[in-house]
Amino acid sequence: MIKKSILCFAVLFGLHLSIVLLNPTMGMATHQWQDNVIKAQQFIYAEESDTVMVGTSLSARIIRDSIPTVRSVSFGGCAVEDGLKIILSKGNFPKYILAETNLFFLDGNPELVSKMTEGVLPVLRRWIPSLREQYQPICLFASMMASAADINPQAGTSTVDMDLLNESIEHHIKYDWQMPEPQAETRMGDMKRLVEMFEAKGTRVLFFEMPVNERLTHLKRYDQTRELMQKTFPADRYTYLPFDTTRYVTTDGEHLDYEGQQVFSHYFKGVLSDLGRSAQDRN
DSSP states (O other), X not given: OHHHHHHHHHHHHHHHHHHHHHOTTOOOOSSHHHHHHHHHHHHHTSOOOSEXXXXXXXXXXXXXXXXXXXEEEEOTTOOHHHHHHHHHHHOOOOSEEEEEOTTTTSOOOHHHHHHHHSSSHHHHHHHOGGGSGXXXXXXXXXXXXXXXXXXXXXXXXXXXXXXXXXHHHHHHHHTOOOOOHHHHHHHHHHHHHHHHHHHHTTOXXXXXXXXXXXXXXXXHHHHHHHHHHHHHSOTTTSEEOOOOOSOOOBSSSSSBOHHHHHHHHHHHHHHHHXXXXXXXXXX
């Protein structure tokens, strides 16, 4: 009985591994946390990249069709710190890191980083792809169903419920907040030490701000973040990418709708192209 069970497991595992090796792009997340884990694992086990983006759910939604060479470790429900630590865990330091600043001082999520680094599984996943989250049976099934229905998992809609949007904006305004100054400065100091770790390895960290609804641009928490960013990372030493003043449509005041994600991606491509030309001119 035990031999039959082992044999059955070996056959099924081998079949699953074969499917994965023949279809490496299969697999899609069924919820946000799983999407974060898949994105982190894809980054860790992929080839090196010259440019990596880190941030929160705001930049995680950027459609990267216009910037395919930029890897993203921006995560929903997480912080910039998580992306930076994921890059550190990989051990290969990119030439550039693009860091979203909207909520730069928020605490990270240690669980995401520990899942990528602790125990024997992270090592096994490097050599046995079928153990990765992307290839879990539910993810493969969801991917096959989406393919059969001709659904693009990255596609979205630009249809926005204006009543819900206005309600969400009013909620953001009503419950606007600021982090206590000592706590915010401590967090900013922690972030500066992380940035300096990359700088010591030759990585250049560039900062950018994601656009939000114009009524929310000067929430107290955003103004506080900008003030502390300038204090901790002065503009005469660090590069801030130009802020896009285009009026974007958001789904909730802060997250761009699908069309906005595409527009911002095109804008980002132009900014990075200009940055590349400037670097060449300096050389």
